[in-house]
Amino acid sequence: MREQRRKDAVWRFLTYTFVLTATVVMLVPLYWMVVAASLPQELFIEFPPRLYPGTSFFENFTALQERANFVRSIGNSVFIAVVYTVISILLCSMAGFAFAKYEFRFKEPIFYVILATLVLPIQLLVIPLFLMMSQIGWTDTFRAIILPWLANPIGIFLMRQNMQSIPDALLESARMDGATEFQLFYRIALPAMRSSVAALAIILFLFQWDLFLYPLVILEDAANYTIPVALAGLEGTQRVYYDQIMVATSLAIIPLAILFLFLQKQFVSGILAGSLKE
Amino acid sequence: MSGITLTDLTKVYDSGAESVVAVEDLSLSIEDGEFLVLVGPSGCGKSTTLRCIAGLEDVTEGSIQFGEQTVTDYSASERDIAMVFQNYALYPHMTVRQNIGFGLKLSTSLPSAEIDQKVDAVAGMLGITELLDDKPKELSGGQQQRVALGRAIVREPSAFLMDEPLSNLDAKLRAEMRTELQELQANLGVTTIYVTHDQTEAMAMGDRIAVMNGGVLQQVGPPEDLYRHPVNEFVADFIGSPSINLLDATVQSGTLSGPGGFTYTLDDSGSIEGYERVRVGVRPEDITLVDDGENTAIVNVVEPMGNENFCYMELGDVEITARVLPSHRPAAGDAVPFSFPEEAVYLFDPDTGEALKTKTDEATDVAISA
Numbered sequence: 001m002r003e004q005r006r007k008d009a010v011w012r013f014l015t016y017t018f019v020l021t022a023t024v025v026m027l028v029p030l031y032w033m034v035v036a037a038s039l040p041q042e043l044f045i046e047f048p049p050r051l052y053p054g055t056s057f058f059e060n061f062t063a064l065q066e067r068a069n070f071v072r073s074i075g076n077s078v079f080i081a082v083v084y085t086v087i088s089i090l091l092c093s094m095a096g097f098a099f100a101k102y103e104f105r106f107k108e109p110i111f112y113v114i115l116a117t118l119v120l121p122i123q124l125l126v127i128p129l130f131l132m133m134s135q136i137g138w139t140d141t142f143r144a145i146i147l148p149w150l151a152n153p154i155g156i157f158l159m160r161q162n163m164q165s166i167p168d169a170l171l172e173s174a175r176m177d178g179a180t181e182f183q184l185f186y187r188i189a190l191p192a193m194r195s196s197v198a199a200l201a202i203i204l205f206l207f208q209w210d211l212f213l214y215p216l217v218i219l220e221d222a223a224n225y226t227i228p229v230a231l232a233g234l235e236g237t238q239r240v241y242y243d244q245i246m247v248a249t250s251l252a253i254i255p256l257a258i259l260f261l262f263l264q265k266q267f268v269s270g271i272l273a274g275s276l277k278e
Numbered sequence: 279m280s281g282i283t284l285t286d287l288t289k290v291y292d293s294g295a296e297s298v299v300a301v302e303d304l305s306l307s308i309e310d311g312e313f314l315v316l317v318g319p320s321g322c323g324k325s326t327t328l329r330c331i332a333g334l335e336d337v338t339e340g341s342i343q344f345g346e347q348t349v350t351d352y353s354a355s356e357r358d359i360a361m362v363f364q365n366y367a368l369y370p371h372m373t374v375r376q377n378i379g380f381g382l383k384l385s386t387s388l389p390s391a392e393i394d395q396k397v398d399a400v401a402g403m404l405g406i407t408e409l410l411d412d413k414p415k416e417l418s419g420g421q422q423q424r425v426a427l428g429r430a431i432v433r434e435p436s437a438f439l440m441d442e443p444l445s446n447l448d449a450k451l452r453a454e455m456r457t458e459l460q461e462l463q464a465n466l467g468v469t470t471i472y473v474t475h476d477q478t479e480a481m482a483m484g485d486r487i488a489v490m491n492g493g494v495l496q497q498v499g500p501p502e503d504l505y506r507h508p509v510n511e512f513v514a515d516f517i518g519s520p521s522i523n524l525l526d527a528t529v530q531s532g533t534l535s536g537p538g539g540f541t542y543t544l545d546d547s548g549s550i551e552g553y554e555r556v557r558v559g560v561r562p563e564d565i566t567l568v569d570d571g572e573n574t575a576i577v578n579v580v581e582p583m584g585n586e587n588f589c590y591m592e593l594g595d596v597e598i599t600a601r602v603l604p605s606h607r608p609a610a611g612d613a614v615p616f617s618f619p620e621e622a623v624y625l626f627d628p629d630t631g632e633a634l635k636t637k638t639d640e641a642t643d644v645a646i647s648a
Binding site (some may be wrong): 167169170172173174175176177178179183188191192194 | 332333334353354355359360361363364365367369370371372380381384385429433
């Protein structure tokens with residue numbers, strides 16, 4: 001008993017130490033980012049570095065706005081990511097539902113072909129997609145950024161796996177209650193999958209939020225730039241505006257933090273869904 | 279309300295190279311307001327039959343009629359029937375009220391105030407009014423069961439289909455719900471088909487019982503009929519608990535000889551004329567332990583039930599069971615003589631299992647196993 005308790009205590013100590021270290025390692029750059037955003041450029045390169053915030057945040061921010069209208073880029077990114085996430089969730093969960101709960105010809109092969117597209121890197125798709133978009137006159141539009149990634153293979157895979165856990169009897173019961181096939185999906189399956197949908201929302205949102213190369217190729221007008229593209233523009237050829245970059249990145253994580261706070265509870269249970277017997 | 283008629287119903291599952299016949303040529307007619315129990319061992323096709331009636335499975339051949347209307351090609355929602363599933367299948371994200379009202383909301387144009395009224399009435403009937411705002415996961419098994427019933431009742435369907443609805447409950451609750459279900463069905467007068475693998479449940483609940491085996495209907499009839507006059511060995515063996523004692527015997531001029539030196543002389547051997555071998559069946563309650571008798575068995579175990587004892591004995595290589603008075607409690611290893619009346623003897627064809635003779639006594643004073 002005693003031996004066991006001591007063992008447990010040691011393990012707990014080691015686990016907490018590890019988790020704490022990991023947390024510090026992850027938080028330090030974030031903290032430094034915020035501190036640096038509030039320092040004038042000359043203090044930024046000081047050594048040893050200053051570890052407490054300065055007072056130049058708003059000056060840096062004004063300079064950033066004058067140079068790049070970064071607030072607009074945040075707006076663009078939020079708009080694109082939200083529209084993309086909503087439509088993609090709908091498509092991915094419908095596809096996942098079909099793969100999980102219906103029988104049709106070539107179901108397995110089609111599913112594996114969709115999965116196989118995961119191995120194609122975005123870099124490979126950028127040129128053909130750009131050619132396609134310019135042919136239909138969509139360059140420099142948001143829809144060109146949103147459309148190609150709507151049917152997301154990871155999303156389809158995730159939703160298929162989770163939809164499989166919906167008992168058939170639940171759907172049959174709804175069928176006997178008079179539900180149409182589409183009602184089965186949006187009144188029974190989708191609400192029952194709330195936590196998976198939350199997890200998927202974060203994955204999809206982050207995917208679109210981080211997309212860099214493709215928007216860089218498609219978008220021309222600086223007013224349309226998304227955050228990653230605008231950030232890249234801050235690295236001038238003559239000089240790198242670290243202070244402004246730090247302000248920009250500090251601002252850029254705010255929408256993500258809000259999203260995660262809202263969906264955190266569902267996200268965690270969605271990631272764990274199916275791994276634990278209830 | 280309407281009766282249900284199945285004509286030559288056949289269901290084949292075809293999975294490429296292999297095809298499995300789940301239900302074969304099933305013809306059955308269920309009267310308006312009747313409580314019919316479909317019973318049989320696992321995989322006998324009873325659930326498949328129910329699902330065909332529900333419209334959840336396509337029928338390979340044959341037809342299904344509700345009253346005068348042929349519904350074979352109708353979808354589940356067009357059939358106006360309600361089903362209670364084994365695991366209740368409650369919608370996890372909806373409250374009890376929404377669960378019960380869901381069918382009305384989808385399949386009727388009733389205003390929501392009226393739906394609420396109906397839900398309240400049904401909840402009152404089932405005693406779950408105070409649970410209406412709870413989610414299914416907050417309910418106990420018995421409460422979930424009631425909600426599932428409520429969902430079926432509220433739609434006032436022309437028939438109820440129930441697929442082992444009590445099998446997830448503990449024994450005591452199951453017995454309670456059994457009675458409650460019967461009362462409910464009697465009050466509502468709705469045609470009900472009830473699937474179970476539990477013959478006790480079947481005996482206790484059904485107006486009539488349909489016994490299935492290997493996708494084939496064996497016999498349909500009132501519980502007592504099946505118990506006393508089974509058409510074959512399978513039905514005799516399946517109905518009754520503890521089950522009937524069965525042994526192989528050879529026939530020689532009206533005398534049966536079996537394992538462990540078993541002999542029994544029939545006064546009337548007309549039913550087995552021409553047979554050299556038969557299967558002999560005797561119900562446990564028909565066996566009495568006597569002081570002196572032709573046949574003797576060795577006691578294995580005695581299970582006291584309080585009001586009676588089950589005495590498991592060995593007769594050669596066959597185990598037989600006697601249901602005896604609580605005062606009879608032989609020790610393990612004892613050799614006990616036993617006897618039974620000829621009226622209580624069942625005889626079956628050894629090859630086809632067909633019944634040659636069933637009980638001929640007038641309704642005995644022995645309580646029928648239920």
